[in-house]
């Protein structure tokens with residue numbers, strides 16, 4: 519079955535971002551994809567002060583309702599990252615899996631928050647707006663395979679991917695909004711490493727371009743197979759400058775597709791049975 523990952527540029531206008539996402543879902547469905555995953559924070563990317571105002575509980579979100587309707591219309595599985603209201607001040611960074619019937623099958627709240635102060639790069643304190651999740655969810659059964667949900671910065675913590683593989687994951691998802699600097703240095707290497715060491719397909723949808731005058735994302739949405747081969751990659755684009763007070767140019771959003779082949783996954787695992795070779799007698803096994 520064909521899986522798709524999206525590459526788009528969410529800004530502060532949730533209604534507009536929804537139109538872009540709905541359009542990408544419809545196009546992926548028409549292209550024959552059985553599943554499309556949209557990036558982290560597809561509902562909006564805005565300054566910390568706007569996060570509480572724009573976040574919604576999952577059951578009272580026009581954005582989530584719109585995505586559910588698109589999944590149903592396109593008869594396609596949809597994954598999407600959104601801001602879910604946690605309390606008056608903060609949200610959860612939530613990765614949703616929605617069935618072709620339009621139901622939320624899983625809602626994973628990002629465990630690891632991006633609190634960093636990178637010299638010459640980003641100073642971001644995600645915990646100022648976001649409450650960390652408390653649990654890893656068992657991989658969700660879909661016609662493409664069993665899918666483990668993670669988000670963005672979680673990519674740097676191999677323990678969670680190994681744990682999901684241990685629980686039967688055949689596909690891992692990392693909807694993301696990587697920064698330019700860390701993306702250029704680490705994004706592809708980390709994704710391929712996670713795919714190779716867990717022997718799973720990795721779906722990595724990505725925010726791309728300028729969200730505001732001060733915030734840009736790296737893009738390079740990827741699909742990697744269990745052997746570590748990059749099967750598909752979003753087209754590179756020159757970031758567009760966004761002026762103060764403007765919402766930036768309209769971005770239509772793109773997607774790329776690749777075949778998820780579980781017999782190929784099984785053959786990589788049979789040929790190199792890493793899970794039977796772990797040395798639990800020497801180090802703790804997850």
Ligand SMILES: O=C(O)CNC(=O)[C@H](CS)NC(=O)CCC(=O)C(=O)O
Pocket residue numbers: 558559562563564611631632642644670671674695696697700701
């Ligand atoms: O802020 C929002 O609304 C949406 N969330 C994000 O964009 C998050 C937290 S700021 N970004 C990352 O985790 C980037 C990780 C990264 O770039 C790395 O690990 O190098």
